Amino acid sequence: MKSILMIALLVVAASSCNFSNKPTNKNEERSTPTPKASGNTGETSAPANDQADVLSELIAIEYRWKTAKYKGDTATLETIFADEFTNVAENGKTYTKAEWVALWKRGDPTIKSWEMSDARLESLEGNKATITFTNTLKNKKSRTSRTKDMDTFIKRDGRWQVIASQSTKIS
Secondary structure, three states, X not given: OHHHHHHHHHHHHOOOOOEEEOOOOEOOEOOOOOOEEOOOOOOOOOOHHHHHHHXXXXXXXXXXXXXXXXXXXXXXXXXXXXXXEEEEOOOOOEEEHHHHHHHOOOOOOOEEEEEEEEEEEEEEEOOEEEXXXXXXXXXXXXXXXXXXXXXXXXXXXXXXXXXXXXXXXXO
16 A cells, blocks of 8 residues: 555656657567657756666666566566565556566466557756556467556665566456
């Protein structure tokens, strides 16, 4: 419950940031996307160029995360998530880092491809950042599902790690 409240508060506090990114990369053909600023209408703790760099960095982490998740690369997942990581899945279940990593130990062979779109840096305050994006999955039977995701990161020892994640099914 604390995680959901924390995520909601971060979104409300960050509503003045307006950055978007529409990478067209698939999970098998990944390169680091370059975010495009669509205008900064509010006050933040970092200049726009720093925000664009942070967004690009976080999107690259998201691509590593999703690729590792679907392939069952738990060693990569262990480095991406902070020890206090909490995930609220689209079914409403809450997972700790250990539970979430264990869930993806075998990967997900039903996923054919995935794509991230509409990435936005919702907040950036010092060593904490929150992004939102749409995740589109295609399974082996060519069925498509989409979620709206929000991930909160913390920067420690010079690298970003995910501390909270939430997914909501949208189609």
